[in-house]
Amino acid sequence: MPTLILVRHGQSQWNLENRFTGWWDVDVTEKGVAEARAAGQLLKEKGVLPTRAFTSVQKRAIKTLHLALEECDRLWIPETKDWRLNERHYGGLTGLNKAETAEKHGEEQVKIWRRSFDVPPPPLEADSEFDLAGDARYAGIDVPNTESLKLTIERVIPYWQEEILPELAKGETVIISAHGNSLRALVKHLSNIPDDEITGLEIPTGQPIVYEFDAELNPGEYYYLKDA
Numbered sequence: 001m002p003t004l005i006l007v008r009h010g011q012s013q014w015n016l017e018n019r020f021t022g023w024w025d026v027d028v029t030e031k032g033v034a035e036a037r038a039a040g041q042l043l044k045e046k047g048v049l050p051t052r053a054f055t056s057v058q059k060r061a062i063k064t065l066h067l068a069l070e071e072c073d074r075l076w077i078p079e080t081k082d083w084r085l086n087e088r089h090y091g092g093l094t095g096l097n098k099a100e101t102a103e104k105h106g107e108e109q110v111k112i113w114r115r116s117f118d119v120p121p122p123p124l125e126a127d128s129e130f131d132l133a134g135d136a137r138y139a140g141i142d143v144p145n146t147e148s149l150k151l152t153i154e155r156v157i158p159y160w161q162e163e164i165l166p167e168l169a170k171g172e173t174v175i176i177s178a179h180g181n182s183l184r185a186l187v188k189h190l191s192n193i194p195d196d197e198i199t200g201l202e203i204p205t206g207q208p209i210v211y212e213f214d215a216e217l218n219p220g221e222y223y224y225l226k227d228a
């Protein structure tokens with residue numbers, strides 16, 4: 001039975017510091033490492049062993065994938081990294097503290113920037129220290145300067161359909177190690193969640209979520225592997 005495992009990266013340094021992160025390539029903390037290892041141990045314990053892996057080009061997701069795969073002795077499986085699984089781009093908010101930004105602009109405005117479906121944060125200035133246009137990993141890619149969830153969906157779902165779904169069609173057990181909003185995009189698509197409801201879905205770090213697909217590749221209800 002084709003199976004999909006979604007894992008949000010373990011705690012990052014900027015999760016810990018409560019800073020808007022987006023495309024900035026922040027590392028995992030010690031706690032994040034432990035969360036990633038625990039995710040892999042759970043996969044092993046439950047016998048849900050990935051045969052194919054996808055991740056973003058951001059080290060918090062890549063490291064989480066590798067730590068989890070190491071724990072379940074699956075470091076050998078084929079893996080693909082792609083920017084389309086990156087976190088949504090946080091624009092001009094990148095690097096700012098979330099609580100300080102709420103004090104400055106108000107809770108309501110910050111909630112809109114964080115959780116509205118189609119309102120992107122203010123764009124990143126071209127001369128910002130957080131501009132990644134010159135980063136080697138994005139050569140040939142039109143790096144966005146901000147993204148809403150809607151814009152994130154517009155890159156995640158075509159990638160899902162073109163690259164990941166064909167692997168599931170072969171019967172693979174696919175693991176995707178990614179980010180709060182790229183995974184929110186996928187869950188919205190797979191579970192048919194309306195625009196105004198998806199913003200309430202919070203995906204915890206390092207907790208494997210599982211979808212089982214039927215022969216026609218229709219996904220069932222997702223569940224947290226720890227509850228299975």
Ligand SMILES: O=C(O)[C@@H](CO)OP(=O)(O)O
Nearest residue numbers: 019020021022087114180
């Ligand atoms: O900072 C970010 O990039 C994301 C994920 O941590 O934050 P938010 O919860 O606001 O989507």
